[in-house]
Amino acid sequence: MTRRYSKEEILAKAQKIAEHMSESEQVSFYKQAEAKISANRKVQVLVDQIKKYQKESVNLQHFGKTEAYHRNEALIDHLQAELDAIPVVQEFKQSLEDVNDFLQLITKLVSSRVADAKESPEDE
Structure with missing residues (x-):
């Protein structure tokens, strides 16, 4: 006979999995890289400048200031x-990619197991 799990049991198991995942090497490296990014003044200044110019670009585009918009976009680029050339940013992006790959793998595994369970005949 196939064991059926309640929604609460599944959510409890999912919570445990999430806790284990948060302790994984990939997530740990991501958290360290994120902390380095947050502590890096140059990175924060560049991010703030990019955000400022992005807001300006939205306004320039809205008001049809095409030439100024393109100059602004070139400045943002x-x-x-400059931001992407900073080693700690490269490290952060790599860690983000690694965590994303890890989560995609987990998602595929869960999806595969659910699909397998749907296809297998139920025991009566």
Whole structure:
């Protein structure tokens, strides 16, 4: 006979899995990289500048200031390239990619198990 789990039991198991995942090497590395990003003044200044110019771009585009909009977008691209060249940012992006890959793998495993369970005949 196939064991059926209640919604509460599944959510409790999911919570335990989430706790284990948060202790994984990938997530730990991500948290460290995020802390380094937050503590890096140069990174924060560049991020703030990019946000400021992005807001300006929205306004310029809204008011049809095409030439000023393109100059602003070029400045944003330059600032973004400068930001992306900082090693701690590269480390953060890599850790984010690793965590995303890890979560995608978990999602595929769960999806696969659910699909397998749907396809297998139930015991009566």
